[in-house]
Amino acid sequence: MSIKTSLTQRLGIDLPLIQGPMNGVSTIDLAVAVCEAEGLGSLAAAILSPAAMREQIAQLRSRTTRPFAVNLFVLGAPQVDEAQVLRAREWLAPFWRELGVAEELPSQWGQDFPAQFEVLVEAAPPVASFTFGILSAEQIERLHARGTFVIGTATTLAEGRAWVEVGADAVCAQATEAGGHRGTFLVPFDDALIGGFALYRQMAAALAVPVIAAGGIMDGQGIAAALTLGAQAAQLGTAFIACPESSAPPAWKHAVMHASADSTRLTRAYSGRPARGIVNPFMQAMQAHEAELPPYPVQNALTSPLRRAAAKAERADLLALFAGQNAPLARALPAAELVGVLGRETAAVLRAGAALLG
């Protein structure tokens, strides 16, 4: 079975379905399973060192002959304000005490994006996707020269237009429904919480490149609706969190399977950058400090060891439970099976739509 759009034909995939890159969820097994099932698997490379990136891309390539994507965060050098860091450490101290382990400090604030980008150009994956910021036309030309298809993430129509202007081949439209970090880069985060019915439709109507719908899509009905609005593919993240191939801790998987549509909220508590996750005690306790937390990646580096310790202790109250507003529709199926189900559902829904005409 196949569902054809101009984007699937250009990418050489049979289903208009991209597995969203997610730090803490994404594994090579997950990406391979999606690729082999005819979707586009993604590697979340943003938190990998250049060496680890090179190694993982090589591994992925050795396990599938099908196209795949590698995702990076477009970031400048970390902005470290020592006083802000000290305050954040004080706010985090009670959680270390609660876990009964000594505070562990990060070994580095974040990855070096220019070095990651060099590895990406050299590795030349079939597809590279970007979020948090925007590339220059020169950077995109370097990827194009290596045959890499470039996807930029946008949360407003203006951001989508900016990506088209620098030469992106497709735009991933991240709606307010989406779980995890917001990709907003041109306006305040609060001004870019646009629902999929508005964002996907406006981007598809206005942009000269294919649009990928990301946010609130969990099943064939969602994929078919995104195509109906004019998107050329759907990117599903939360739908894959509960898969056995996902590296999310069991407590995160459990929270996703038991969420409701109003149980998520945007928070800076975990990383310093607004991200959608299921509300838990850590998020609530940090809410009062939201405005004063260090920016990404500094807060992310400060909480990473804490979250690792919390995962080991199976403490869902201290984990980052990133998830989208449609989390309740998650299914804990093996990824290949899930992709098969999604493809069949999408086809059935598209067929049923035509049957409404009297």
Added chain:
Amino acid sequence: MSIKTSLTQRLGIDLPLIQGPMNGVSTIDLAVAVCEAEGLGSLAAAILSPAAMREQIAQLRSRTTRPFAVNLFVLGAPQVDEAQVLRAREWLAPFWRELGVAEELPSQWGQDFPAQFEVLVEAAPPVASFTFGILSAEQIERLHARGTFVIGTATTLAEGRAWVEVGADAVCAQATEAGGHRGTFLVPFDDALIGGFALYRQMAAALAVPVIAAGGIMDGQGIAAALTLGAQAAQLGTAFIACPESSAPPAWKHAVMHASADSTRLTRAYSGRPARGIVNPFMQAMQAHEAELPPYPVQNALTSPLRRAAAKAERADLLALFAGQNAPLARALPAAELVGVLGRETAAVLRAGAALLG
């Protein structure tokens, strides 16, 4: 042409399309045009006195034999705090001065909902829709006894379930994309800003009654996408603001036609209840006082004369420019023509979806 769902068959309409009730936009002409074009027209009766309601329902009935809806806000008695009112009047004073007219005080705080409800039961319109709160099972039984089909507005799945429990015949799912007042009644407003891809899909999957999708739907692609997610009809409000039959002041129509997806925001500035509108200087100036403004309908009563004066003076900076996130896709067509276009677009999109299958 017709597009059949279980709801269109139950209501006796040919298109799965409801014109959203909007105070300041809704006219009898608009409702009649939509009804005669095979959609479901709505009368926004919430701000009408019981006598005016009776009169307008009679007029509407005399002009169409097709089904129509009447909408009310479910409200208790106004909560008037004199100190809060005085403060709000002080904040509004500069705008009166700017308009160069003397402050005009409201003649009443709001309509008497129980009295409006009695008129509704007596008038027995084919359809009655409600927002802001929830009816009792007894109230719904009284409407059912008169043959009226009851639609309740919900912004979370829990609110949808509550409406089903009291006996509503259908639930209108109001997504975050929607323009105008939020219908939230069970949780804080900020916890109920759920995008259509999540809200429509979850309600359609979980509720035992038909779901009407409301928010971000402006064209046939949007209607078809809502049906694809499992909704039985779409309710379009913003799409009708610029129609010649709408009573919106020209400045409001102009703002809708020139909006972008990120030009709307939620505000309590106009009415005391969160509503989505296009950001303008009045909204920005009042932002600092958002938390201290009187609740609906008190703030609404205080700003109503100001907005009437602003409309007369063609001052878009002081008008309530309520609109949804998909406002940029508005078309200034006569309502009957717009409904015809919407029907043809929906049919074409449903047909095209099936053609993607390879």
